[in-house]
Every structure is written in C-alpha cells, then in structure tokens.
Amino acid sequence: MTITRRSFLAGAACLGVMKTPLLASALQDTHSQPSTAQRLTDGWEFYRGPLDPKFQVWHSEELVTWQKVALPHCFNAYDGCDPDTPAYRGQGWYRRKLAIDNPYPQGRTLLHVEGAGQSSAVYIGTERAGEHVGGYDEFMVDITDACGRQKDSKAVPIAILCDNGRDLDRMPSDLSDFTLYGGLYRNVSLVYVPALSLEAVHTAVAFEPGKAAQVTVTARLYAPQPVSGTFDIKLAIVDPAGKTVHQQSLQRTSWNGEVELASFELPSPQVWAPETPNLYRCDVTLQSPSGTASASHRFGVRHTRFEEHGPFYLNGERLLLRGTQRHEDHAGYAAATPESVLRKEFELIKGMGANFIRLAHYQQSRLVLELCDELGILVWEEVPWCRSGITSPLFRQRGLDLMRIMIDQHRNHPSVLLWGLGNEDDWPSEPGGEDHAQIRAYMTELRDLAHKQDPSRLTSFRRCDFAKDIPDVYSPSIWAGWYSGSYVEYREALEKARTATPFFFHAEWGADSHAGRHAEDPDPMLAHILTGRGTAEKGFDYKLTGGAPRMSRDGEWSETYACDLFDWYLQTQESLPWLTGTAQWVFKDFTTPLRVDNPVPRVNQKGVTTRDLTPKEGYYVFQSYWTKEPMVRIYGHNWPVRWGKAGQQRMVRIYSNCAEVELWLNGKSVGVKKRTAGDFPCSGLSWDLSFREGENELRAVGKSGSSQASDSVRFQYQTATWSKPAKLTLRTVQSAPDHVTIEARMLDATGVPCLDSRTVVRFSLAGNGALIDNLGTPNGSRVVQLYNGRAEISLRRTGPVVASVHAEGIESAFLTLENTH
Structure with a gap:
C-alpha cells in the first residue's frame, strides 16, 4: 500500500496518493507523541546498480560491496557535474534492519519518505x-502486514530501490535542463499510528482586508479496517503570539472523504x-478506543489580487513581487541538501530582499x-511537466496525480501564491511537443x-505562447541581453507582454556569470548584438553553437556584464507602477546534463551565488534595490588584479541603497555622490579613477540620515601588457596539514600574467591525496575555464603529492607538495 502525505514531524497531516485508486494514510503529531515516530538517519547501506530483490539484496556480499551511508543521500552527489562522464542514471539500493514495536493495539506501521528520485519500490x-x-512529492507505505509476516520483529529487513533511469512516461522530461537526481535525498521516517487516525487536516481561509477572517477546518480519516462507534475530536486555534483563540469539541462517527469539522471567525486577524509573516496554528486531536491521533499545522490569513493588465495586491496594498528561483541542488550534496544549508540558503534569499520565489520545476x-512561511516569501510551486508533450495515457495520469498531491500536501502554506502547471512545453524535438492541441487540452485539465x-x-505557466490563454497568470520568454537582443530592449518587451495577456508575470531573466571573471571594458560582443528582432529564447539558443550572435553564446560571461544587466532590469522594474513582479533565474548555480561546454562543465551559471552559496557580485546589485538595511558594496571583492595603462581611468562601481556614498582611494577622498534612481549604472554611484601601479585600496561609506554602512577592497593594478598565452604556473595560496588550495595562472612568454585569458585547464593529482572536485564551482572543478587568467582548486592529502595543470597547446605545470606531518 503506497501513500503520500502532506506534512509530518513539523506540520499538518495531509496524505494524498500517487497511485489510483486513491489510498489513505495517517499522521501522528510527533510534538505530542514523540515515541510514535523515528527518523531513520543512520544504519543504512547503499549499493549503486541493479540487484534481484528476491535474493541478491540480502545475499550479495560475495557479489557487491555495500557502502555505509546516512540519510538523506543522493547517489549523484559526486558525479552530478563530472566534466568527463554524464551523471549516473539507473538503480540504487538502500537497506537496513528495523526493530518494529508498534505501541497501538491493531495499530498501523508506516514508512514515510519525504522525497526519493525518481521512481521507488519498498521491500520488506x-x-x-x-x-x-515521482521524484519530488512525499509518500507513505503501510508496511504493517508485510512486517507481520517476518519472523523477527526486532530485525525486520527493509530495502528501498531508487531508480532515476530514463522513462518517457514519467515527469520531468529526460531532456530537462537540470539533473534528474537519484536516491533517498529527503528524510525517511518510521511512523506508528492507531487503527483510526487522521489522514489529512486542512484549513481554508476567506478574508478581505478590514474584515473578519472566516476559517474552515476539514479532515480525512485513515482506517484500513472498518471502524464502528463514536470518537472524540478536539480542535484548537493558536494565534501568532501563542494564545488560544478558538476551541471546539466534537463527537463523530467514521466518515469517508474530506468533511468539515468546524467553521468560525477570527474577528481581527x-x-x-512579507514584512509581517504572522502564522496561526491549527491543532486537531482524535481520541478513539484504538488510541490518540493528533495533527498540527500552521496557516496564515492574507488576501491576494491580480489586477487585469496591472499590479498585484496583497492585503489591499500593491506589492511588487521581487523574486528569484531555485533548484534543489548544492555542492557536494546534490539534492540531499542538509537542513542547516537549506536554512542558510533561504536566509540569503531573504537577505537579498526577495519576497517571492518560483520553485523550479517540481x-x-x-x-x-x-x-517561506516563516520568512514571508510568496511561492510559485509547479508540477514537473517540463519540456514535453503528452507521451502516453500513463504520462497524463501521473501528471494529474502529481498536481493533486502537490496541492493536497502544500495548500495549508500561506506562502503559496500560484500553482504552476508546467514549464516550456513548446520545446522543439520533445516527444509529443508538436501536438499543440493535445498540450492545450492537457494544460486545461x-x-x-x-x-x-x-x-x-x-x-x-511559463513559456508556451500557443496556450497562454489557459493559465490564469502567464509568463512569456523574455531574455533581453542574454539569449537575444539587448538589455536596453527590456522595457519595450515588458510593455508588449502586458497587453498580450490579462495577468502577466515575468519569470526567468538574467545572465550566466563565471564567478571571479571581471571586465575592465564593455564586453566586445555588445557591438555585434542585433536589436529589434525580439527578446525571447527560441529553439536551442541555450547552446554555445549555431544561431544568431547573442551574449549567451558569444559574450565573456563576466560578473561585470551580469551586474550591468541586473542593474538595468531592476531599475526598469522599479519604475513600472503596473508591473506585478518578476523572478530572476536563478538564485544558485545548479547542475545540468545539457551544458557540458560551460566554463564550469555541466553547470548552469546564472546564479547570484555559486553552487556552494558563495555570493557573486550580482547578489549585491539586488540588495541595493530590494533591501532597507543600509548596505554598501564596492564591486570586485574577488578581483585581485585590475589592469590598464598607467594613468588610465577605470570605473569603480558601488552598489548601495544609501542616499549618498563617499569614496576614498588610497586614503584620499574622491568625492561624495548621491544615489539617483534611473542613473545607469549603479544609480549614479560610479567613479572613473586612475590607480597607481601595484597595491591600491578603495573604501566607501554610505549614509542615509543617521544610518551608515561601509565597505573596502584591496587589489593590485597591473600596467604591463601581455601577449598570447604561453605557459602555466602553479602555486600554493592556502595550506593546512591535510588541506591545500592551489592556484594556476596563465602567463605570456615573458612571464606577464594574461589577465583576460579564458583558457580551459585541467587539474590532476598524483600521490597521497585527492582533488576536491566535482563541486560545480569555479574553484571546485578539475576542468574549468580560467577567470581573468587564473583558477583555483583544493585538495586533501595524507602524504606527498604532485599537482599538475594542463591546457591544450600549453606545457603542463607541476607543483610538489611534501608531507608536512
């Protein structure tokens, strides 16, 4: 019996089912009865590859080697962005033994999986x-009867098969522009519930600003065996301050489906x-002869409205949706991101000033x-119908199930604003992609x-123009300045899109940037970009070959250009009183099998942070527009060497939300400038200065009334010019007994650093150590394009090692690191 659920351990119970006919499940609130749930973190073993579950899973030691792992675990954590070999697609097995001790008479024992990629099977x-x-929704398996057939209840063997192999009948498409990870990459728990328990509890809130809120609580039961007689239900609503504001006791008999438990008013909710993310709590307790079951979830009171061809309103006031987007992906963990890292990510998103996020694409x-509930971030969450038509009736039904489950599991969250129906289902060469009528019919369904x-x-929905009339809110493709056109065409593109659909939102815009790569002068490709031919991404514009000139293919991919594009887009967005909002693509770099030739192979580098959450310079451009806490950022903290002629003026960019900024160069003030909206770049906070050869220091202080913020950077200024790249060098830049960071630099024949070099280099290592690679970052990939003529990588060592770096047509460089123990 396979069951899915909405919330467990920290939220409401709400279980929907991935298979038809619908099955049911139950939830126990672990805050009130912690003994009924156990998170299964340790004690697992993993094997990557196929095994016969009838014998080999538990009798395979002579055949295979099992690896001890802890959950969550993704079996593509290392190879997700391997520069040489595509990520593994296939089976992965997990096994362990469980002690089953259900405290309830005739109670049910459940296995709760919060997410596993991409198809799963559970064996007792x-x-x-x-x-x-489905790789992204929660599911529950009732293992009561299967466990009862085992001889030893104290050592029940459990195995879970995860399979991310290719499947045309499963969403998302195998040609999606993100890695379809495999593994038990979210939490797994063992749950005990009474014979009669709660499957789902939902709150629906009707509210208009200035009036009372009407709250309706509904519930579903889980009882695999028939239940007779009456039972008691207690319901309580707790306000954001912890005060109980509504209580109710009910006596009921068993029911089928979802029924109303209570309806009441909150007089002054x-x-x-985003500024005041107040959360109420709904507690429901069911007391029956079989035991006590309880469920708890949080909800919010808010009113939303999209004005036709106009802005978005929250609680009666216009709110410009300032957004970004994310994939479940992180350096070293892939989809199995630790909770502490996930919390840090969302703190950075909120710290950037975002009040909206699109969860891509699942x-x-x-x-x-x-x-998102706690931080006040509105959400667009979507089913993974990405880049394909309808391949079969099974594909169609699975997508409908995914929509039903997603809403059932997440509709209590006040942060959810939009249910996404899919993404880019006008993609060329996808299965069924030419059948527009069928796509329209399915989107309508x-x-x-x-x-x-x-x-x-x-x-x-985003990007399917032949069906743009079907979703309530639609986003066309607008990539002015990246996949087509120039960023100065952005306002015109927005105005055109506004009139083309009643409710418009701009999802996905931005630019790739190779962290650490900077430009002194404008990107030379700008002179060759054609304008007036549209700003959409078409066909295979994402590729680095073919098609018309475009910044995505022909540009330098510098942080400098990305900041200018962000700056232009943001000043445009802030100046349009009719705009609902936008979502920049994407907050953090992530892996993709489609972009092997990128500066970091198999990584989409449009993030405002790298894959390990290191902010790029573009992060601070957003802060300068979206945040209130005073901030100042001098562009170029990771730009160690600037260059030009002696006495040549070079631009200093400062991003700040302060009313005015004063700048010092080498201890001497070079003046105060006021921040002026619409003055590009940097809202007027840019200086053209001459640096001295060698070391320079910049210091800036921003002021708004009595508040101020400051920033400083040091860098070298190189006046020596270079010729063509001729040789590589390696040096140690950071060293510890077991950990070393090395830097490769490209020089010309006379030894002058080639600061514009974008040569692809390959690091390797021999001896007692290993490269810390496949992180999907510019300083964590053994194959990487140089950024301003240099690149770093770290290594672990247990003894002497020899590191090397190689580039096509350039003599390799070597560095011997002796044992320091």
Missing part, C-alpha cells in the same frame, strides 16, 4: 510492500505578509515551504483540477 524482506513514481521539500481542489489560488 523479499516482499514488495509498495511503489511510487493578524495578517500574513514540488520541493516541506522545509522549503516552512521557511491541469488548470481545472487545480481550481477544483484549491479555488483560493490562481494557476500559472
């Missing part, structure tokens, strides 16, 4: 107890908004939604399902 011993298709973890299941929210 050699018995297949349940299966699941505390509203949920349902994301419960913690993501909880953090998904929309109608979402409206029926959750009438309080609108639906959305």
Whole structure:
C-alpha cells in the first residue's frame, strides 16, 4: 500500500496518493507523541546498480560491496557535474534492519519518505510492500502486514530501490535542463499510528482586508479496517503570539472523504505578509478506543489580487513581487541538501530582499515551504511537466496525480501564491511537443483540477505562447541581453507582454556569470548584438553553437556584464507602477546534463551565488534595490588584479541603497555622490579613477540620515601588457596539514600574467591525496575555464603529492607538495 502525505514531524497531516485508486494514510503529531515516530538517519547501506530483490539484496556480499551511508543521500552527489562522464542514471539500493514495536493495539506501521528520485519500490524482506513514481512529492507505505509476516520483529529487513533511469512516461522530461537526481535525498521516517487516525487536516481561509477572517477546518480519516462507534475530536486555534483563540469539541462517527469539522471567525486577524509573516496554528486531536491521533499545522490569513493588465495586491496594498528561483541542488550534496544549508540558503534569499520565489520545476521539500512561511516569501510551486508533450495515457495520469498531491500536501502554506502547471512545453524535438492541441487540452485539465481542489489560488505557466490563454497568470520568454537582443530592449518587451495577456508575470531573466571573471571594458560582443528582432529564447539558443550572435553564446560571461544587466532590469522594474513582479533565474548555480561546454562543465551559471552559496557580485546589485538595511558594496571583492595603462581611468562601481556614498582611494577622498534612481549604472554611484601601479585600496561609506554602512577592497593594478598565452604556473595560496588550495595562472612568454585569458585547464593529482572536485564551482572543478587568467582548486592529502595543470597547446605545470606531518 503506497501513500503520500502532506506534512509530518513539523506540520499538518495531509496524505494524498500517487497511485489510483486513491489510498489513505495517517499522521501522528510527533510534538505530542514523540515515541510514535523515528527518523531513520543512520544504519543504512547503499549499493549503486541493479540487484534481484528476491535474493541478491540480502545475499550479495560475495557479489557487491555495500557502502555505509546516512540519510538523506543522493547517489549523484559526486558525479552530478563530472566534466568527463554524464551523471549516473539507473538503480540504487538502500537497506537496513528495523526493530518494529508498534505501541497501538491493531495499530498501523508506516514508512514515510519525504522525497526519493525518481521512481521507488519498498521491500520488506523479499516482499514488495509498495511503489511510487515521482521524484519530488512525499509518500507513505503501510508496511504493517508485510512486517507481520517476518519472523523477527526486532530485525525486520527493509530495502528501498531508487531508480532515476530514463522513462518517457514519467515527469520531468529526460531532456530537462537540470539533473534528474537519484536516491533517498529527503528524510525517511518510521511512523506508528492507531487503527483510526487522521489522514489529512486542512484549513481554508476567506478574508478581505478590514474584515473578519472566516476559517474552515476539514479532515480525512485513515482506517484500513472498518471502524464502528463514536470518537472524540478536539480542535484548537493558536494565534501568532501563542494564545488560544478558538476551541471546539466534537463527537463523530467514521466518515469517508474530506468533511468539515468546524467553521468560525477570527474577528481581527493578524495578517500574513512579507514584512509581517504572522502564522496561526491549527491543532486537531482524535481520541478513539484504538488510541490518540493528533495533527498540527500552521496557516496564515492574507488576501491576494491580480489586477487585469496591472499590479498585484496583497492585503489591499500593491506589492511588487521581487523574486528569484531555485533548484534543489548544492555542492557536494546534490539534492540531499542538509537542513542547516537549506536554512542558510533561504536566509540569503531573504537577505537579498526577495519576497517571492518560483520553485523550479517540481514540488520541493516541506522545509522549503516552512521557511517561506516563516520568512514571508510568496511561492510559485509547479508540477514537473517540463519540456514535453503528452507521451502516453500513463504520462497524463501521473501528471494529474502529481498536481493533486502537490496541492493536497502544500495548500495549508500561506506562502503559496500560484500553482504552476508546467514549464516550456513548446520545446522543439520533445516527444509529443508538436501536438499543440493535445498540450492545450492537457494544460486545461491541469488548470481545472487545480481550481477544483484549491479555488483560493490562481494557476500559472511559463513559456508556451500557443496556450497562454489557459493559465490564469502567464509568463512569456523574455531574455533581453542574454539569449537575444539587448538589455536596453527590456522595457519595450515588458510593455508588449502586458497587453498580450490579462495577468502577466515575468519569470526567468538574467545572465550566466563565471564567478571571479571581471571586465575592465564593455564586453566586445555588445557591438555585434542585433536589436529589434525580439527578446525571447527560441529553439536551442541555450547552446554555445549555431544561431544568431547573442551574449549567451558569444559574450565573456563576466560578473561585470551580469551586474550591468541586473542593474538595468531592476531599475526598469522599479519604475513600472503596473508591473506585478518578476523572478530572476536563478538564485544558485545548479547542475545540468545539457551544458557540458560551460566554463564550469555541466553547470548552469546564472546564479547570484555559486553552487556552494558563495555570493557573486550580482547578489549585491539586488540588495541595493530590494533591501532597507543600509548596505554598501564596492564591486570586485574577488578581483585581485585590475589592469590598464598607467594613468588610465577605470570605473569603480558601488552598489548601495544609501542616499549618498563617499569614496576614498588610497586614503584620499574622491568625492561624495548621491544615489539617483534611473542613473545607469549603479544609480549614479560610479567613479572613473586612475590607480597607481601595484597595491591600491578603495573604501566607501554610505549614509542615509543617521544610518551608515561601509565597505573596502584591496587589489593590485597591473600596467604591463601581455601577449598570447604561453605557459602555466602553479602555486600554493592556502595550506593546512591535510588541506591545500592551489592556484594556476596563465602567463605570456615573458612571464606577464594574461589577465583576460579564458583558457580551459585541467587539474590532476598524483600521490597521497585527492582533488576536491566535482563541486560545480569555479574553484571546485578539475576542468574549468580560467577567470581573468587564473583558477583555483583544493585538495586533501595524507602524504606527498604532485599537482599538475594542463591546457591544450600549453606545457603542463607541476607543483610538489611534501608531507608536512
């Protein structure tokens, strides 16, 4: 029996099912009864490859070697962006033994999986107890009966098969521009519930600003065996300050489906908004002869409205949606991102000033939604119908199930604003992609399902112009200055899109940038960009070959150009009173199998942070527009050497939200400038200065009334000119007994650093150590393009090692690191 659930451990119970006919499940609130749930983190073993579950999973030691692992675990954590070999697609097995001790008479024992890629099967011993298709929603398997058939309840063998192999009948498409990871990459828990328990509890809130809020609580039961007699239900609503504001006791008999438990008013509700993310809590307890079951979830009170061809309103006031987007991906962990790292990521998103996020392109973890609730970040969450038509009736049904489950599991979250129906289903050469009529019909079916299941929210879609009339909110493709056209065409593109659809939102815009690469002069490709021919990404514009000239293919991919593009877009967005909002693509670099030739192979580098959450310079451009806390950022903290002629003026960019900024060069003030909206670049906070040869220091102080912020940078200024690249060098830049960071530099024949070199280099190592590579970052890939003529990588060592760096047509360089122990 396979079951999915909305919330567990920290939220409400809400279980939907991935298979038809619908099955049911249950939830126990672990805050009230912690003994009924156990998170299964340790004690697992993993094997990557196929095994026969009838015998080999538990009798395979002579055949294979099992690896001890802790959950969450992604079996593409290392190879997701390997520069030489595509990420593994296939089977991965997890196994361990469980002690089963259900405290409830005739209670049910459940295995709760919060997410596993991409298809799964659960075995108790050699018995297949349940299966699941879908890499991103939660599911539950009732293992009660299967465990009862095992001889030893104290050592029940459990195995879980995860398979991310190719499957045309499963969403998302295998040609999606992100890695379809495999593994148990979210939490897994063992859960005990009574014979009668709660499957789902939902709150629906009807609210208009200035009036009372009407709250309706509904619930579903989970009882695999028939239940007779009456039972008691207690319901309590707790306000954001912890005060109980509504209580109710009910006596009921068993029911089928979802029924109303209570409906009541909150006379003067505390509203949920980005600045004031007030959260209420709904507690429901069911007491029956079989035991006590409880469920708890948080909800919010807010009112939303999109004005036709106009802005977005939250709680009666216009709110410009300032957004970004994310994939579940992180350096060294892939989809199995630790909770501490995930919290840091969302703190950085909030710190950037974002009040909106699109979760691309699939349902994301419960913690993501909880953090958005807590931090005040509105959400567009979508089903993974990405880049394909409808390949079969099975594909169609699976997508409908995914929509139903996503809404069932996440509709209590006040942060959710839009249910996304899919993404880019006008993609060329995808299975079924030419059948526009079938795509339109299916999109309509998904929309109608979402409206029926959750009438309080609108639906959305990005990039499928032949079906743009179907979703409630639509985003066309606008990539002015990257995949086509120039960024100065952005306002015109927005105005055109506004009139083309009643409710417009701009999802996906930005530019790739290779962290650490900077430009002294404007990108030379700008002179060759054609304008007036549209600003959309078409066909295979993402590729680095073919098609018209475009910055994505022909530009330098510098942080400098990305900052200018961000700056132009943001000043445009802030000046349009009718704009609903936008979502920049993407917050953090992530892996993709489609971009092997990028500066960091197999990594989409449009993030404002690298894959390990190191902010790029563009992060601070957003802060200068979106945040209130005073901030000043001198561009170029990771730009160690600038260059030019002696006495030549070079631009200093400062991004700040302060009213005025004073700048010092080498201890001497070079003047005060006022921040002026619309003055490009940097809202007028740019200086043209002459640097001295050698070391220079810049210091800036920004002031707004009595508040101020400051920043400083040091760098070298090189006046020596270079000729063509001729040789590589290696040196140590950071050293510890077991950890070393080395830097490769490209020089010309006379030894002058080639500061504009973008040569691809390959690091390697011999001896007692290993490169720390496949991180998907510019300083964590063994194959990488140089950034301003240099590149770094770190290594671990247990003894002497020899590091080397190689480039096509250039003599290799070597560095011997002796044992320091």
